[in-house]
Amino acid sequence: MSAAVHAHPQSGPVLGVAGPAKNKRVLSEAGDRGRWWRFTAILLITAIVLVPIMVTVVLAFTPGPNSTAKGLTFENLANVFSGTLAATWLQNSLITTLSTVVVSVAVAAPAGYVLSRGRSKAVSGYSLLLFVMQSLPIITSVVPLFILFAGMGLVDNLLGITIIYVGSTMTVATWMMAAYFDSIPISLEEASWIDGCSVFGSFTKVVLRNSLPGILSTAIFAFLLAWNDYLVAIVFLRSNEIFTLPMGVQSFFQQNATDWTSVMALAVVMMLPPIIVFATLNKYFSVGGIGGSLAGR
Amino acid sequence: MSSTTASSGLARARRGLAPGGARGGSPKPGNLNRKSKLRAQTSRTFFWLLLPSVILLVLIHGYPLIEAGVQATHDGNLLQTGKFVGGENFAAVLSSPAFWKAAQFTLMFTIVGVFGSWLVGLGLALLLRTRIPAGGTFKVLLLLPWVVPIVVSSTAWNWLVATPDSLIPSLFRNFGLGTPLFLADPNLAAVTVMIFKVWVSFPFMMMMISAALASVDTTVYEAASMDGATRWQQFSQITLPLIARSTYISWILMTIFCVNDFPTIYLLTGGGPVNATTSLVVLAYRTVFQDFATGPGVAIAFLMTMTLVVISVLLYRQIRKSSVE
Numbered sequence: 073m074s075a076a077v078h079a080h081p082q083s084g085p086v087l088g089v090a091g092p093a094k095n096k097r098v099l100s101e102a103g104d105r106g107r108w109w110r111f112t113a114i115l116l117i118t119a120i121v122l123v124p125i126m127v128t129v130v131l132a133f134t135p136g137p138n139s140t141a142k143g144l145t146f147e148n149l150a151n152v153f154s155g156t157l158a159a160t161w162l163q164n165s166l167i168t169t170l171s172t173v174v175v176s177v178a179v180a181a182p183a184g185y186v187l188s189r190g191r192s193k194a195v196s197g198y199s200l201l202l203f204v205m206q207s208l209p210i211i212t213s214v215v216p217l218f219i220l221f222a223g224m225g226l227v228d229n230l231l232g233i234t235i236i237y238v239g240s241t242m243t244v245a246t247w248m249m250a251a252y253f254d255s256i257p258i259s260l261e262e263a264s265w266i267d268g269c270s271v272f273g274s275f276t277k278v279v280l281r282n283s284l285p286g287i288l289s290t291a292i293f294a295f296l297l298a299w300n301d302y303l304v305a306i307v308f309l310r311s312n313e314i315f316t317l318p319m320g321v322q323s324f325f326q327q328n329a330t331d332w333t334s335v336m337a338l339a340v341v342m343m344l345p346p347i348i349v350f351a352t353l354n355k356y357f358s359v360g361g362i363g364g365s366l367a368g369r
Numbered sequence: 370m371s372s373t374t375a376s377s378g379l380a381r382a383r384r385g386l387a388p389g390g391a392r393g394g395s396p397k398p399g400n401l402n403r404k405s406k407l408r409a410q411t412s413r414t415f416f417w418l419l420l421p422s423v424i425l426l427v428l429i430h431g432y433p434l435i436e437a438g439v440q441a442t443h444d445g446n447l448l449q450t451g452k453f454v455g456g457e458n459f460a461a462v463l464s465s466p467a468f469w470k471a472a473q474f475t476l477m478f479t480i481v482g483v484f485g486s487w488l489v490g491l492g493l494a495l496l497l498r499t500r501i502p503a504g505g506t507f508k509v510l511l512l513l514p515w516v517v518p519i520v521v522s523s524t525a526w527n528w529l530v531a532t533p534d535s536l537i538p539s540l541f542r543n544f545g546l547g548t549p550l551f552l553a554d555p556n557l558a559a560v561t562v563m564i565f566k567v568w569v570s571f572p573f574m575m576m577m578i579s580a581a582l583a584s585v586d587t588t589v590y591e592a593a594s595m596d597g598a599t600r601w602q603q604f605s606q607i608t609l610p611l612i613a614r615s616t617y618i619s620w621i622l623m624t625i626f627c628v629n630d631f632p633t634i635y636l637l638t639g640g641g642p643v644n645a646t647t648s649l650v651v652l653a654y655r656t657v658f659q660d661f662a663t664g665p666g667v668a669i670a671f672l673m674t675m676t677l678v679v680i681s682v683l684l685y686r687q688i689r690k691s692s693v694e
Contacts, residue, residue: 110501117493118510121568124525125513127536131528183422186415198419200685205430207681209629211653212670213429215663216436219447239429246422265407271414300518302632307658318520322636325524332528339521350516354509 128343131336148337158338160313161320165299166345168230168316172237172298173291176245179238180290181283184249185275189258199250206243213240214307221308228310236304241294248293252286253279288356292349299346317342434674441668446661458668468669470644471652475628478563478648482627483620485567490574490619495608497575498582508579515572523636526565527552555645558638562646566633570626574619581615582608621684628677649673 132148135141152158187199217236218227226232256279264274280287302318309319321342325335350357441458445451462468497508514522530537530551542548551561585608593603609616631650634640640647640655647655649669657666 107500107502110496110499111503114493114496114501114504114507118507121511122513124522124529124568125517127528128521128525179421179425182418186419190415192412195415198423200682201426203685204678204681205426207625207629207677208430208434208674209650209653209670209677211629211631211650212437212667212674213433215440215447215657215667215670216433217429220432220436222447236429239425242422242425243430271407271411272418275414275418296516300520300632302520302636303654307654318518321520321524325527335524336528339524343517343521346516346518347513350512351509357512 125343128336128339131333132340133337134333136331136333148333149341152334152337152341155334156320156324156338157312157315158320158341161315161317162341164230164315165317165342168234168237169295169298169345171234172241173294175234175238176241176294177249177287177291179242180245180249181280181287182275183242183246184251185253185279187246187250188253199247202243202246206240206247210240210303214304218307227308228314229308230314230316233301233304233308233316234298236308237294237298237301240304241297245290245294248290249283249286252283252289255286256282285356288353292353292357295349296346437667437671437674440663441671442664444664446663447657451664454664458664459672462665462668462672467644467647467652468649471647471649471669474559474646475648475650477559478566478630478634479624479627481563482566482570482630483623485563486570486574486623487616487620489567489571490576491578493571493575494578494582497579508575511575512572514568515570515576519569519632519636522569523565523632526561526637530561552638553642555642558642559645562634562637565637566627566630569633570623573626574623577615577619578612581612585611618688621688625677625681628673 133144133146134148135143135145136148136151139145139147141147187195187202213236221227221229221232226235260278260282261274264278265271269277300318301316302322305316305319306322309315312323315323317338321335321338324338328334439450442453442455443451444454444457493511497504497511501507529535532538533548533550535551538548538551549557552558589607590603593607598606629650630648631654634646634648635651635654638646640651650673653666653669653673655666656662656669660666
């Protein structure tokens, strides 16, 4: 697979400054063939990897066993929305997830700023604490929180799970924001201080204003985590009309395990929002959550 | 910088932030000795910026952790704490074969999950680094298993493998390879769950490694091949060392993801058949919420937690050390 890999860099220094443009022409036929081999290989691999996802989509639009429709149909989607609480579940998921994203960023951005700029022992201690907490199994917190929340009426309640989502995304989100703030030169803030700006003012007006990519990637992370969560939902949500989509899909699947076309239609409803978010904001989704922030810091 | 304008600005900020003139964030005495007031004011602002995060950390992580310690030493249930029983729950857990079986499965699941997804991710990252038509599109498509919710992908995998008449077992049958019962045979179910985990996780590894490879200067390879280095030598002596730090971090994180994983396992097999795919988290969940034995269940979670605290503190130090270098 590799003639091209090596042909390209080898010709580089000889050609000097004019490099890249000419290199393409220099590429030998063997190199081109290598490219198409690799193309075929990656095409096959991608096709195999995506089988489960393609199956989901195809079944969702295939006419069900009792249907008279031919070809692809939106019947299953319509049936799912009319026959189940899908609309409610979708709404519940959107409410909890969007609240989680907003609150999580609002908490993590200031904290991340302190982590990035602070140089005291307390700050680095807090950074370690966040790292340790994010690595702990959420099942440990779930039982005590269940008992605590039961006393406060927060079990089977969207506010209850939102609080837990914010708490559990906040650790990594803070790290991600801190990693992003590290890349903003402190000289910008210093200039604003000279102009009479307060520390808080320069954080909001100078730092935050230049941090949209960092904020977006943190938001994507929080979105995926809250949208996809199952463990917290299965413990805390009890009634059908309070379910979020993961619980809705799962309960519907367990009750109608043979009605695959409907199950998959509901599954498509659930996977669409993260795919849309991902497709539109892909360039901010550079290295996926904490990995990038750890690698960056 | 002019400290008078800076501190008057800070005073404004303080008024805005803390109308009650709260003392909570009063600076440490040491800071007052410095000539710049900015530092004292900075630490006050920092206190307020950090406060929401600290409150949440205490509520969602700190309090439950301590409370879990209490529950693990009591014979209570989900409604009341119960009597203090000391280390009885821990003794019961540590002497139960189910616990050790789950620990063993968790270990295997983690090893396969970490290295399996790393190998696949590495291979794809290396392939995608070369010039391929529509390479960017493939990169995005290959991230989908990581983006699609587990609830959805486990449903799809169920459709593919669950019954003898599902697609994959039928394919095996057509090729004369028998009819494997991917989720009904204990050993095969364990393997299937691990493959599922690799399928879900490799995009993460691919992203990590791709990011590291992107920063590698390709002229290094020109020099190496001019010196007659073989492709394997180039890989093992140039590429691997250059992605070592990312690799290391991704192993750490994937270890944590695998040990703590619940949905990947629970949604595909429910921990069965015959507990063959019961991990420690699944066992803890079932013990608490299906057997209603809160004490022992929390004790299992607590043992995992303590192990992970030790591991993550050690790893954190290691990462910090390597990033200083």
